[in-house]
Amino acid sequence: MRVLILLSFVLFSGYLNAQEIVINGVVKSKADVLPNASVQNSDTKATTVSDSLGRFSFKINNQKSLSLKVSAVGYRTFVQKITLNKDSVFQIITLEDLDEKLNEVVITGTQKEVNRLESPVPVEIYTAKFFQKNPTPSIFDALQNINGVRPQLNCNICNTGDIHINGLEGPYTMVMIDGMPIVSSLSTVYGLSGIPNALVERIEIVKGPASSLYGSEAVGGLINIITKDVSKASRLSADFMTTSYLEHNLDLGFKTKIHPNVNVLTGINYFKYGNKVDDNKDGFTDVTLQDRISVFQKWNFNRKQNRVASLAGRFLYEDRWGGEMNWSKQYRGGDEVYGESIYTKRFELLGNYQLPVKEKMFFSFSLTNHNQDSRYGTTSYIAQQNIAFSQLTWDKKINNHDLLFGTAFRYTFYDDNTPATLGLNGRNNPENTFLPGLFVQDEIKIADKQSLLLGLRYDYNSNHGSIFTPRFAYKVNFDENTIIRLNAGTGFRVVNVFTEDHAALTGAREVFIANNLKPEKTYNVNLNFLKKIYDTHSNSLTVDLSAFYTHFNNRIVADYESNINQIRYENLNGYAVSKGLTANLDLVLNFGLKLNAGVTLQDVGLIEDGLKTQQILTEKWMGTWSVSYLINALNLGIDYTGNIYGSMRLPLLGDLDPRQPTSPIWSLQNIQFVYRGFKNLEVYGGVKNLLNFKPTKNNPFIIARSNDPFDKEVAFDAGGNPLATPNNPYGLTFDPSYVYAPNQGIRGFFGIRYNLR
Known part of the structure; x- marks a missing residue:
């Protein structure tokens, strides 16, 4: 009997000594929870990872204390000694932001x-x-x-x-x-x-x-x-959002391992908007109706010595239309009911492969196929574009020189049913453009805190000949928190009006190309200053300032004003300039508030015959902001975002046009609430366009002659100019190009976001 009692005592003592203690906690930053943080018992090296809500849990045995080590990318590692005198311990661990x-x-x-x-x-x-x-x-x-x-x-x-x-x-x-x-x-x-x-x-x-x-x-x-690294992506993610306008958007992502060395990441996006809205009562849809699906897949291959190998592809199909409220597909391309209907099919394939050699060499490529079948009223635009791109780079370090050598090749095929691809004999003549190129870049460490970057690229365009584009950059670090960068370079651009300017396709105006357009040439310079400021209370402020200047020769401009029935494209008889200042501020306060704010002042002008005009549809200044605050006790995040724009010059149709010649100061502001109290799940909702701004403000109408989109009741003089008549008092023709802001007013939104690591 005594033996049994003694044995029971020994077993019970062993149970007490082996009793498990549970360590629970949450890892967070000053403003948000931190998923994927590493939490380690430094004594036993047992490790776990925080979930999507920053929570972690693990069990230990036979320890009276432990050293807890917590780390996450971008944050200072946290180490703390914890005394264990209970059967469970809860810790809230706040990591300091390394910016x-x-x-x-x-x-x-x-x-x-x-x-x-x-x-x-x-x-x-x-x-x-x-x-x-x-x-x-x-x-x-x-x-x-x-x-x-x-x-x-x-x-x-x-x-x-x-x-x-x-x-x-x-x-x-x-x-x-x-x-x-x-x-x-x-x-x-x-x-x-x-x-x-x-x-x-x-x-x-x-x-x-x-x-x-x-x-x-x-x-x-x-x-x-930059798409997600397949090895680090979530096993499953889903995000569904809907709005009071009945816009529905679904994002799905999932990862599969089809081989020990092959991981595949798949993403699917579906967007549906089929709700006709005409709040401004002009008989036209305020927002384009869309049906869009996109499938993206990325393959990562594990190779020896961690060499890179990836392959990705995307398919996009979209059916979008806007027009008169009673339009349907039976009217597509006809002159009974006006509509703009666009079918788009797009394929993309891209890859990156590190060569199996000692040197750091990469071969990358992309292939795209874009097919578009469009009707803008009675105007048909059917186009196909294929682009093949390949590039080989060699990254080589020699002493204080960090060199990059590269060769690239691009082939572009373009065909459409417009005069852009008509030959001199009147037959179809698709564009075939070959663009081989060579480039070299040398980043030189000229001192401990100074570096110089020199670059030169040579391309040969099969239509326009040789193109040289040099580049220069200089950086100085006054200390680890203060940097100045100076960048300068040149640019060269060949223009295809019909692929770049949607206004050329609307059918509302005749496109007139005054001469053989010459390629544009630019000279650019950018000066950047960055300063990081800390205080003793773990508050931080980052100031990022830039000044920019771009000078254009042969600038190609669209003239909407010389003839209101035409869009005239020609090289500017002069030059164009884009210059300005931009500032960004990032503020992080220790009680959980984050503020990002920016402002840009810019002057984009066209100088011709000594006269300067503001570029059309270009604001003189803009500002953006986002304010975020996390209420930990409620698992609730609040985001207030917005932008504000200064006035811009707008395209009018003549002196009698009653619409405003410049836009007002306007702003889009949004608020969002995010609840993170569920495991792997977030619920969010809020309001977009809080101020309910619409471009109809102070304007009698937005679309000119929306009541007569085919100009059947417009009278013209001998020169083709519209006449002011009793049923057309302003002498206008149908034109939808007067646009600077979305037509959507205030609306609510709601969404659910799921993430399984």
């Missing part, structure tokens, strides 16, 4: 992976979390909250648009996915829609010249959409 934006690796400025602070070219980074502060159904809409970048609508009816950087129109901006220039020409107008937001890791933006590395289109800047 991940400044320490993050960027690739766009120099085609090399480099710490942002070390890059001689200023690169702005915007993560997926930044865009979630104002959720949108496309990348095009998401860019509205970036200072100096403005999505510009070019048509009141079909709502196509392009991206302006520092006042320069979309064709001056090169848009890329994972470093491959797959969005150009036709795709400048249509290609930014349908990129699944669930697959976007971050967007890198370079404002200013980059032609020496990326070619002739990179005159005004670069937008590089």
